[in-house]
Amino acid sequence: MIIRFSLLVLIVACVSCNSVTKHKTVNSNTFKKDTIIRVGANQTTEYLPLLKGKRVGITANQTSVIFKSDTQLEYTHLVDSLLLLNIDVKKVFAPEHGFRGQADAGEHIADGTDAKTGLPIISLYGANSKPSKANLEDIDVMVFDIQDVGVRFYTYISTLHYIMEACAELNIPVVVLDRPNPNGHYIDGPILEEDLKSFVGMHPVPVVYGMTIGEYAKMINGEKWLKQGVQCDLTVVNLKNYAHHLGYNLPIKPSPNLPNAVAVNLYPSLCFFEGTTVSCGRGTAMQFQVFGAPTLPSSIFEFSFTPQPNLGSKAPKYKGELCYGMDLRRQVKLHDLNLEWLITAYHSSLEKEVFFNAFFSKLAGTKTLQKQIENGLSSPEIKAKWQLGLNAFKNTRANYLLYK
Numbered sequence: 516m517i518i519r520f521s522l523l524v525l526i527v528a529c530v531s532c533n534s535v536t537k538h539k540t541v542n543s544n545t546f547k548k549d550t551i552i553r554v555g556a557n558q559t560t561e562y563l564p565l566l567k568g569k570r571v572g573i574t575a576n577q578t579s580v581i582f583k584s585d586t587q588l589e590y591t592h593l594v595d596s597l598l599l600l601n602i603d604v605k606k607v608f609a610p611e612h613g614f615r616g617q618a619d620a621g622e623h624i625a626d627g628t629d630a631k632t633g634l635p636i637i638s639l640y641g642a643n644s645k646p647s648k649a650n651l652e653d654i655d656v657m658v659f660d661i662q663d664v665g666v667r668f669y670t671y672i673s674t675l676h677y678i679m680e681a682c683a684e685l686n687i688p689v690v691v692l693d694r695p696n697p698n699g700h701y702i703d704g705p706i707l708e709e710d711l712k713s714f715v716g717m718h719p720v721p722v723v724y725g726m727t728i729g730e731y732a733k734m735i736n737g738e739k740w741l742k743q744g745v746q747c748d749l750t751v752v753n754l755k756n757y758a759h760h761l762g763y764n765l766p767i768k769p770s771p772n773l774p775n776a777v778a779v780n781l782y783p784s785l786c787f788f789e790g791t792t793v794s795c796g797r798g799t800a801m802q803f804q805v806f807g808a809p810t811l812p813s814s815i816f817e818f819s820f821t822p823q824p825n826l827g828s829k830a831p832k833y834k835g836e837l838c839y840g841m842d843l844r845r846q847v848k849l850h851d852l853n854l855e856w857l858i859t860a861y862h863s864s865l866e867k868e869v870f871f872n873a874f875f876s877k878l879a880g881t882k883t884l885q886k887q888i889e890n891g892l893s894s895p896e897i898k899a900k901w902q903l904g905l906n907a908f909k910n911t912r913a914n915y916l917l918y919k
Contacts, residue, residue: 807840
């Protein structure tokens with residue numbers, strides 16, 4: 516009992532330390548201004564009053580943590596912390612890759628029990644992407660805390676949509692603990708077309724939308740994108756010291772195949788290859804930092820790799836086959852989508868007639884991009900046709916921004 520009380524005091528102390536700015540004085544000659552980005556989960560004084568005395572559901576994965584130091588090298592999981600703070604957490608809702616973030620992309624996630632806490636885990640990936648009424652019958656408030664990467668086909672914003680929709684239908688408040696967008700410094704790509712809506716694209720936004728997940732939640736609500744235009748009782752716990760142009764390296768991998776900042780930055784551009792005959796490095800230690808295929812000629816592409824099963828890719832494309840392509844691990848940080856790699860790969864492929872598959876248009880959000888590439892349009896010509904849609908989106912986006 517004494518040990519539990521001591522641990523509780525330690526957590527409260529660490530959380531409180533991180534949930535306020537270091538120096539409140541305006542005397543800049545004496546103190547340095549606090550510029551450390553503080554995530555929503557660390558603003559405990561703002562959201563604990565919303566949870567006390569309530570039956571709480573938490574939508575979370577391995578990134579849902581409270582940082583114990585400015586280095587972000589020490590942290591406690593949000594679920595563990597709230598339990599120690601005597602918050603009545605009833606169950607965890609898990610997105611793609613599962614609660615602990617170990618599952619393959621697209622792998623079916625089953626319901627289960629968390630070995631550490633004994634809490635029931637409800638899978639929100641696979642057949643049950645939206646919580647049922649039965650799933651929520653013992654929930655008074657839902658907390659959503661997942662690190663996003665700011666890309667339309669990254670499925671955590673689809674999970675956010677269904678959480679908000681299910682809670683709105685049952686009058687359950689939703690509290691989103693905001694986190695920085697590592698790709699928040701630009702906006703680019705075609706706007707999703709209505710007939711291509713799917714779990715990898717649910718809303719009329721570009722591929723890269725330049726919003727935090729808290730801002731995105733406000734847009735879902737404000738634009739009435741939920742079923743039948745319902746709106747949920749939404750609270751966003753804001754970031755501290757954040758602006759969209761600021762760089763932010765994720766301290767925890769957001770998913771198994773985004774291992775570092777380079778992969779996160781290249782992901783919006785390289786994920787298009789998931790809808791083609793080209794591998795983007797799954798089954799290697801260079802996921803989303805390389806691309807290649809046996810059908811790309813070695814005379815043009817000197818770099819090679821051979822995919823093998825690993826964590827996050829149990830059955831990679833071209834398992835055991837030598838793939839020729841490009842190594843992008845030293846690529847300068849992108850500030851827009853790169854289409855040159857996709858265009859070059861298509862025109863160099865030895866099997867152009869089967870280069871694209873049906874998934875490509877779902878990722879792109881439009882059937883036009885494939886046709887434009889097949890017809891020989893250049894990247895600037897393709898992007899010029901996106902501008903009207905992007906300008907309209909930017910006007911909509913401006914209504915929901917919480918940060919500069």
